[in-house]
Amino acid sequence: MSVSYRSDATDTPDWTGIPAMPALANGWALGRMSALDLHAVAEIESRAYTHPWTRGNFENSIKAGHMGLTLRDPLGTLVAYAVLMPVVDEMHLLNITVEPHRQRQGLGRLMLAVALATSHTHHLHTMLLEVRPSNTGALALYLEAGFVEIGRRKGYYPAAGNAREDALVLRRAWPGGEDAA
Numbered sequence: 506m507s508v509s510y511r512s513d514a515t516d517t518p519d520w521t522g523i524p525a526m527p528a529l530a531n532g533w534a535l536g537r538m539s540a541l542d543l544h545a546v547a548e549i550e551s552r553a554y555t556h557p558w559t560r561g562n563f564e565n566s567i568k569a570g571h572m573g574l575t576l577r578d579p580l581g582t583l584v585a586y587a588v589l590m591p592v593v594d595e596m597h598l599l600n601i602t603v604e605p606h607r608q609r610q611g612l613g614r615l616m617l618a619v620a621l622a623t624s625h626t627h628h629l630h631t632m633l634l635e636v637r638p639s640n641t642g643a644l645a646l647y648l649e650a651g652f653v654e655i656g657r658r659k660g661y662y663p664a665a666g667n668a669r670e671d672a673l674v675l676r677r678a679w680p681g682g683e684d685a686a
Protein backbone atom coordinates (compact mmCIF):
# COMPACT_ATOMS: atom_id res chain seq x y z
CA MET A 506 0.00 0.00 0.00
CA SER A 507 1.03 3.57 -0.43
CA VAL A 508 2.75 5.17 2.54
CA SER A 509 1.37 8.57 1.70
CA TYR A 510 -1.15 9.90 4.19
CA ARG A 511 -2.49 12.27 1.57
CA SER A 512 -3.37 9.54 -0.94
CA ASP A 513 -4.70 7.09 1.66
CA ALA A 514 -6.46 9.21 4.13
CA THR A 515 -9.69 11.02 4.48
CA ASP A 516 -9.86 14.73 3.79
CA THR A 517 -7.64 17.58 4.83
CA PRO A 518 -8.76 18.53 8.34
CA ASP A 519 -11.41 21.17 8.76
CA TRP A 520 -9.23 23.66 10.60
CA THR A 521 -12.08 26.03 11.33
CA GLY A 522 -14.10 23.98 13.79
CA ILE A 523 -13.49 22.13 17.03
CA PRO A 524 -10.48 19.87 16.39
CA ALA A 525 -11.47 16.27 15.73
CA MET A 526 -9.16 13.26 15.79
CA PRO A 527 -8.36 12.46 12.15
CA ALA A 528 -9.04 9.01 10.80
CA LEU A 529 -5.89 7.06 9.99
CA ALA A 530 -5.48 4.93 6.91
CA ASN A 531 -5.19 1.17 7.36
CA GLY A 532 -2.12 0.06 9.28
CA TRP A 533 -1.09 3.53 10.47
CA ALA A 534 -0.79 3.84 14.25
CA LEU A 535 -0.69 6.66 16.75
CA GLY A 536 1.03 6.05 20.08
CA ARG A 537 2.34 7.73 23.19
CA MET A 538 6.08 8.35 23.15
CA SER A 539 7.90 6.12 25.63
CA ALA A 540 11.52 5.40 26.54
CA LEU A 541 11.49 2.72 23.83
CA ASP A 542 10.95 5.38 21.14
CA LEU A 543 13.76 7.69 22.20
CA HIS A 544 16.50 6.24 20.02
CA ALA A 545 14.42 6.56 16.84
CA VAL A 546 13.04 9.96 17.87
CA ALA A 547 16.48 11.42 18.59
CA GLU A 548 17.83 10.00 15.34
CA ILE A 549 15.09 11.66 13.27
CA GLU A 550 15.41 14.86 15.30
CA SER A 551 19.14 15.09 14.56
CA ARG A 552 18.43 15.02 10.82
CA ALA A 553 15.38 17.28 10.88
CA TYR A 554 16.83 20.35 12.64
CA THR A 555 19.95 22.49 12.57
CA HIS A 556 19.55 22.79 16.37
CA PRO A 557 17.91 19.53 17.43
CA TRP A 558 16.68 18.42 20.84
CA THR A 559 18.93 15.79 22.35
CA ARG A 560 17.76 12.36 23.45
CA GLY A 561 18.07 13.70 27.01
CA ASN A 562 15.75 16.60 26.20
CA PHE A 563 13.05 14.14 25.09
CA GLU A 564 13.68 11.94 28.13
CA ASN A 565 13.32 14.89 30.50
CA SER A 566 10.24 16.10 28.67
CA ILE A 567 8.48 12.76 29.10
CA LYS A 568 9.58 12.55 32.75
CA ALA A 569 8.17 16.04 33.30
CA GLY A 570 4.77 14.77 32.18
CA HIS A 571 4.67 16.26 28.71
CA MET A 572 2.69 14.30 26.14
CA GLY A 573 4.73 12.70 23.41
CA LEU A 574 2.77 11.47 20.40
CA THR A 575 4.16 9.13 17.76
CA LEU A 576 2.95 8.15 14.31
CA ARG A 577 4.04 4.88 12.72
CA ASP A 578 3.47 3.72 9.16
CA PRO A 579 2.07 0.29 8.26
CA LEU A 580 5.60 -1.18 8.45
CA GLY A 581 5.88 0.03 12.04
CA THR A 582 8.44 2.70 11.16
CA LEU A 583 8.33 5.91 13.17
CA VAL A 584 7.59 8.71 10.70
CA ALA A 585 6.46 11.63 12.86
CA TYR A 586 6.15 12.78 16.44
CA ALA A 587 4.98 15.71 18.53
CA VAL A 588 5.46 16.85 22.11
CA LEU A 589 2.74 18.74 23.96
CA MET A 590 2.99 20.53 27.29
CA PRO A 591 -0.16 21.46 29.20
CA VAL A 592 0.24 24.76 31.06
CA VAL A 593 -2.78 25.72 33.17
CA ASP A 594 -5.53 26.06 30.56
CA GLU A 595 -3.37 26.09 27.42
CA MET A 596 -1.52 23.46 25.46
CA HIS A 597 1.98 24.31 24.22
CA LEU A 598 3.22 22.53 21.14
CA LEU A 599 6.90 22.06 21.96
CA ASN A 600 7.92 19.90 19.04
CA ILE A 601 6.40 18.59 15.82
CA THR A 602 8.57 16.73 13.39
CA VAL A 603 8.21 14.56 10.31
CA GLU A 604 11.04 12.26 9.23
CA PRO A 605 12.88 14.27 6.53
CA HIS A 606 12.34 11.73 3.72
CA ARG A 607 8.63 11.62 4.51
CA GLN A 608 8.00 15.35 4.52
CA ARG A 609 5.56 17.04 2.16
CA GLN A 610 3.22 14.02 2.10
CA GLY A 611 0.63 15.46 4.46
CA LEU A 612 2.06 13.89 7.61
CA GLY A 613 2.79 17.22 9.31
CA ARG A 614 -0.80 18.26 8.66
CA LEU A 615 -1.96 14.97 10.14
CA MET A 616 0.28 15.27 13.21
CA LEU A 617 -0.88 18.84 13.84
CA ALA A 618 -4.51 17.74 13.59
CA VAL A 619 -3.76 14.95 16.08
CA ALA A 620 -2.05 17.41 18.44
CA LEU A 621 -5.02 19.81 18.32
CA ALA A 622 -7.53 16.99 18.85
CA THR A 623 -5.46 15.63 21.76
CA SER A 624 -5.50 19.06 23.33
CA HIS A 625 -9.26 19.25 22.96
CA THR A 626 -9.65 15.79 24.50
CA HIS A 627 -7.72 17.10 27.52
CA HIS A 628 -10.15 20.03 27.80
CA LEU A 629 -7.56 22.55 26.67
CA HIS A 630 -8.96 24.76 23.94
CA THR A 631 -5.99 26.98 23.21
CA MET A 632 -2.72 25.93 21.60
CA LEU A 633 0.45 28.03 21.62
CA LEU A 634 3.66 27.45 19.74
CA GLU A 635 6.88 29.14 18.73
CA VAL A 636 8.36 29.02 15.25
CA ARG A 637 11.37 30.53 13.52
CA PRO A 638 10.35 33.19 10.96
CA SER A 639 12.77 31.44 8.57
CA ASN A 640 10.84 28.16 8.89
CA THR A 641 8.48 29.10 6.10
CA GLY A 642 7.17 25.56 5.59
CA ALA A 643 6.09 25.11 9.20
CA LEU A 644 4.74 28.65 9.29
CA ALA A 645 2.59 27.99 6.21
CA LEU A 646 1.20 24.86 7.87
CA TYR A 647 0.35 26.69 11.11
CA LEU A 648 -1.34 29.57 9.30
CA GLU A 649 -3.35 27.10 7.21
CA ALA A 650 -4.42 25.45 10.49
CA GLY A 651 -5.82 28.72 11.84
CA PHE A 652 -2.96 29.86 14.07
CA VAL A 653 -2.42 33.61 14.33
CA GLU A 654 0.70 35.48 15.31
CA ILE A 655 0.38 37.02 18.77
CA GLY A 656 3.95 38.04 19.50
CA ARG A 657 7.65 37.72 18.90
CA ARG A 658 10.41 36.64 21.29
CA LYS A 659 13.63 38.45 20.44
CA GLY A 660 16.67 36.22 19.93
CA TYR A 661 14.84 33.16 21.25
CA TYR A 662 16.54 30.55 19.07
CA PRO A 663 20.22 29.79 18.49
CA ALA A 664 21.18 30.30 14.86
CA ALA A 665 24.26 29.76 12.70
CA GLY A 666 27.50 30.84 14.32
CA ASN A 667 26.77 32.75 17.49
CA ALA A 668 23.74 34.46 16.02
CA ARG A 669 20.23 34.29 17.44
CA GLU A 670 16.88 34.18 15.66
CA ASP A 671 13.56 35.54 16.92
CA ALA A 672 10.61 33.27 17.60
CA LEU A 673 7.14 34.06 16.35
CA VAL A 674 4.52 33.12 18.94
CA LEU A 675 1.39 31.67 17.36
CA ARG A 676 -1.91 30.82 18.97
CA ARG A 677 -5.08 29.06 18.01
CA ALA A 678 -8.16 28.95 20.22
CA TRP A 679 -11.48 27.24 19.67
CA PRO A 680 -14.74 26.84 21.58
CA GLY A 681 -14.84 24.22 24.32
CA GLY A 682 -17.96 22.54 22.94
CA GLU A 683 -19.42 19.48 24.63
CA ASP A 684 -15.99 18.35 25.75
CA ALA A 685 -15.34 21.49 27.77
CA ALA A 686 -14.50 20.93 31.42
Ligand SMILES: CC(C)(COP(=O)(O)OP(=O)(O)OC[C@H]1O[C@@H](n2cnc3c(N)ncnc32)[C@H](O)[C@@H]1OP(=O)(O)O)[C@@H](O)C(=O)NCCC(=O)NCCS
Binds near residue numbers: 604612635643649
Ligand atom coordinates in the same frame (compact mmCIF):
# COMPACT_ATOMS: atom_id res chain seq x y z
C1 LIG B 1 7.16 21.43 9.50
C2 LIG B 1 6.87 19.94 9.21
C3 LIG B 1 6.40 19.26 10.50
C4 LIG B 1 5.74 19.85 8.16
O1 LIG B 1 5.48 18.49 7.91
P1 LIG B 1 5.21 17.96 6.43
O2 LIG B 1 4.75 16.56 6.55
O3 LIG B 1 6.38 18.22 5.57
O4 LIG B 1 4.04 18.94 5.99
P2 LIG B 1 2.76 18.58 5.09
O5 LIG B 1 3.15 17.72 3.95
O6 LIG B 1 1.66 18.11 5.97
O7 LIG B 1 2.43 20.04 4.53
C5 LIG B 1 1.26 20.74 4.84
C6 LIG B 1 1.37 22.14 4.27
O8 LIG B 1 2.35 22.89 4.97
C7 LIG B 1 3.08 23.71 4.05
N1 LIG B 1 4.45 23.24 3.94
C8 LIG B 1 5.00 22.18 4.60
N2 LIG B 1 6.31 22.09 4.30
C9 LIG B 1 6.59 23.10 3.45
C10 LIG B 1 7.78 23.54 2.82
N3 LIG B 1 8.94 22.91 2.98
N4 LIG B 1 7.72 24.64 2.04
C11 LIG B 1 6.54 25.29 1.86
N5 LIG B 1 5.39 24.91 2.44
C12 LIG B 1 5.41 23.84 3.23
C13 LIG B 1 2.38 23.56 2.71
O9 LIG B 1 1.37 24.52 2.66
C14 LIG B 1 1.83 22.16 2.83
O10 LIG B 1 0.74 21.92 1.99
P3 LIG B 1 0.98 21.40 0.47
O11 LIG B 1 2.03 20.32 0.51
O12 LIG B 1 -0.38 20.91 0.10
O13 LIG B 1 1.47 22.58 -0.29
C15 LIG B 1 8.11 19.23 8.62
O14 LIG B 1 8.57 19.95 7.50
C16 LIG B 1 9.25 19.08 9.60
O15 LIG B 1 9.31 18.11 10.36
N6 LIG B 1 10.21 20.03 9.54
C17 LIG B 1 11.40 19.97 10.40
C18 LIG B 1 11.03 20.19 11.84
C19 LIG B 1 10.32 21.51 12.03
O16 LIG B 1 10.71 22.53 11.51
N7 LIG B 1 9.24 21.46 12.84
C20 LIG B 1 8.47 22.63 13.18
C21 LIG B 1 9.15 23.40 14.26
S1 LIG B 1 8.21 24.85 14.69
